[in-house]
Amino acid sequence: xxxxxxxxxxxxxxxxxxxxxxxxxxxxxxxxxxxxxxxxxxxxxxxxxxxxxxxxxxxxxxxxxxxxxxxxxxxxxxxxxxxxxxxxxxxxxxxxxxxxxxxxxxxxxxxxxxxxxxxxxxxxxxxxxxxxxxxxxxxxxxxxxxxxxxxxxxxxxxxxxxxxxxxxxxxxxxxxxxxxxxxxxxxxxxxxxxxxxxxxxxxxxxxxxxxxxxxxxxxxxxxxxxxxxxxxxxxxxxxxxxxxxxxxxxxxxxxxxxxxxxxxxxxxxxxxxxxxxxxxxxxxxxxxxxxxxxxxxxxxxxxxxxxx
Amino acid sequence: xxxxxxxxxxxxxxxxxxxxxxxxxxxxxxxxxxxxxxxxxxxxxxxxxxxxxxxxxxxxxxxxxxxxxxxxxxxxxxxxxxxxxxxxxxxxxxxxxxxxxxxxxxxxxxxxxxxxxxxxxxxxxxxxxxxxxxxxxxxxxxxxxxxxxxxxxxxxxxxxxxxxxxxxxxxxxxxxxxxxxxxxxxxxxxxxxxxxxxxxxxxxxxxxxxxxxxxxxxxxxxxxxxxxxxxxxxxxxxxxxxxxxxxxxxxxxxxxxxxxxxxxxxxxxxxxxxxxxxxxxxxxxxxxxxxxxxxxxxxxxxxxxxxx
Numbered sequence: 095x096x097x098x099x100x101x102x103x104x105x106x107x108x109x110x111x112x113x114x115x116x117x118x119x120x121x122x123x124x125x126x127x128x129x130x131x132x133x134x135x136x137x138x139x140x141x142x143x144x145x146x147x148x149x150x151x152x153x154x155x156x157x158x159x160x161x162x163x164x165x166x167x168x169x170x171x172x173x174x175x176x177x178x179x180x181x182x183x184x185x186x187x188x189x190x191x192x193x194x195x196x197x198x199x200x201x202x203x204x205x206x207x208x209x210x211x212x213x214x215x216x217x218x219x220x221x222x223x224x225x226x227x228x229x230x231x232x233x234x235x236x237x238x239x240x241x242x243x244x245x246x247x248x249x250x251x252x253x254x255x256x257x258x259x260x261x262x263x264x265x266x267x268x269x270x271x272x273x274x275x276x277x278x279x280x281x282x283x284x285x286x287x288x289x290x291x292x293x294x295x296x297x298x299x300x301x302x303x304x305x306x307x308x309x310x311x312x313x314x315x316x317x318x319x320x321x322x323x324x325x326x327x328x329x330x331x332x333x334x335x336x337x338x339x340x341x342x343x344x345x346x347x348x349x350x351x352x353x354x355x356x357x358x359x360x361x362x363x364x365x366x367x368x369x370x371x372x373x374x375x376x377x378x379x380x381x382x383x384x385x386x387x388x389x390x391x392x393x394x395x396x397x398x399x400x401x402x
Numbered sequence: 403x404x405x406x407x408x409x410x411x412x413x414x415x416x417x418x419x420x421x422x423x424x425x426x427x428x429x430x431x432x433x434x435x436x437x438x439x440x441x442x443x444x445x446x447x448x449x450x451x452x453x454x455x456x457x458x459x460x461x462x463x464x465x466x467x468x469x470x471x472x473x474x475x476x477x478x479x480x481x482x483x484x485x486x487x488x489x490x491x492x493x494x495x496x497x498x499x500x501x502x503x504x505x506x507x508x509x510x511x512x513x514x515x516x517x518x519x520x521x522x523x524x525x526x527x528x529x530x531x532x533x534x535x536x537x538x539x540x541x542x543x544x545x546x547x548x549x550x551x552x553x554x555x556x557x558x559x560x561x562x563x564x565x566x567x568x569x570x571x572x573x574x575x576x577x578x579x580x581x582x583x584x585x586x587x588x589x590x591x592x593x594x595x596x597x598x599x600x601x602x603x604x605x606x607x608x609x610x611x612x613x614x615x616x617x618x619x620x621x622x623x624x625x626x627x628x629x630x631x632x633x634x635x636x637x638x639x640x641x642x643x644x645x646x647x648x649x650x651x652x653x654x655x656x657x658x659x660x661x662x663x664x665x666x667x668x669x670x671x672x673x674x675x676x677x678x679x680x681x682x683x684x685x686x687x688x689x690x691x692x693x694x695x696x697x698x699x700x701x702x703x704x705x706x707x708x709x710x
Contacts, residue, residue, distance in 0.1 A: 205516050312684060389627050
């Protein structure tokens with residue numbers, strides 16, 4: 095899945111060659127049965143449970159290391175960085191399904207070990223700093239699974255299309271982003287960058303749904319239609335960002351996202367495969383188990399019985 | 403449920419009078435059927451979906467207000483504070499079930515609108531500030547549901563039992579906490595403070611389970627047995643904190659927690675009843691729906707067709 099959806103580092107990107115309704119990597123009917131949508135929804139639940147287990151091991155490992163213990167035992171310990179964490183970066187056009195992906199895929203994990211951050215238009219304070227300042231402050235701590243709902247990529251997407259900064263400024267950002275992500279990878283952050291790729295027609299349907307359903311009005315913003323009018327400019331900005339910033343250290347993936355059930359399944363799979371590369375395990379006990387057992391079983395005697 | 407589990411403001415608290423295996427508020431077998439555990443687990447799933455809906459309305463309402471719009475329509479708007487948010491404060495002895503409650507109850511909500519914070523022993527930096535400094539920094543923003551996994555109450559619990567500060571210092575904190583919580587309530591924070599009440603015997607069973615299951619070793623700490631030896635001191639510290647800080651503005655609730663299925667059900671119910679008092683609803687559209695519909699349906703024509 096990672097190989098299948100990954101933007102090859104350095105390659106040119108043509109988003110028109112990716113059908114937003116396609117389902118790459120989805121098993122054939124001999125596996126999914128006749129209703130592949132129901133199959134995928136069921137798999138997301140199972141994958142979610144597996145992601146929760148992996149997340150717990152990541153968390154436990156970080157806790158042991160923070161206490162100065164070796165974490166994962168034996169040979170594996172030497173191969174992994176100390177500050178390990180996973181960061182899912184979600185980018186998409188409006189209505190691309192970022193919120194739904196967070197809800198269903200991240201929602202399957204334990205909130206205790208999640209670090210979800212949404213990036214809106216920069217505030218006055220954020221604008222006084224360089225564009226990566228707010229991003230650095232939002233990074234997950236070691237042991238956590240972070241999710242960026244939009245990210246520093248808006249600074250080469252919305253900033254570019256809306257001409258919020260001069261061209262030389264946003265052009266310089268590709269290299270700045272690559273240096274930043276390289277630095278994070280070296281510090282133990284495994285980046286999983288995902289563009290949820292929807293079609294112009296599907297965006298139109300979803301915007302109309304938001305207008306026609308009063309409970310969804312809060313999700314609609316008139317500027318969404320302005321951005322829609324700049325669709326091709328945005329697609330070009332995405333293509334260049336994916337091409338310039340699809341690196342070995344932090345690859346980009348394009349997930350066809352017109353079908354929500356495929357999108358959720360594909361992102362869950364990507365995360366699962368990413369966890370697998372981390373070779374996670376529970377850390378060894380940082381105490382003498384037999385001695386603690388004796389202390390515990392003897393503790394009835396040591397209880398200070400004042401007041402009962 | 404809120405009334406049933408609530409510590410009456412100003413009342414003395416005797417935790418020995420609350421059976422940790424009891425199930426107050428649970429319907430009788432004519433409602434639950436023969437397997438009340440399975441019933442409660444099923445209810446938690448349903449309640450979770452309802453909590454997710456309420457959470458979304460809270461979030462949508464805050465978004466509208468942040469944009470300078472009135473939020474909830476008509477008469478209700480005047481009755482509610484601008485910066486509304488909900489904060490669940492979880493306290494318990496070790497193994498009391500805080501993590502499990504976060505996982506199952508908070509985990510039913512949308513991670514996008516959750517703000518979960520765990521408090522460990524204060525760091526060197528935290529100790530350089532007053533005890534509420536780190537707590538203020540961890541408060542949920544308007545529109546969010548916050549969860550405190552431990553809290554400022556450790557500063558009158560662990561700090562008291564462990565004699566980390568002199569008695570006059572921790573004694574003064576009851577009033578400081580009440581003033582702080584009053585201030586937060588006035589700012590729109592609805593506090594739901596919950597003590598998960600387990601028995602000494604159940605804690606022993608759970609600690610032993612952590613020792614006997616290598617996958618749970620990471621959750622065990624030898625200091626847990628030291629704290630267990632001070633059980634009665636901790637219970638007394640809890641009783642006084644609940645009594646001194648069970649206020650109208652921020653009531654305490656005692657949830658019997660030896661049975662995990664009851665604990666999850668009771669906390670979910672408490673949250674649900676709390677949401678009900680907020681009289682939430684989706685905010686009215688901040689735009690002209692008909693006009694936006696026309697703009698959207700006409701947007702094919704305005705699309706800038708460069709590059710396709």
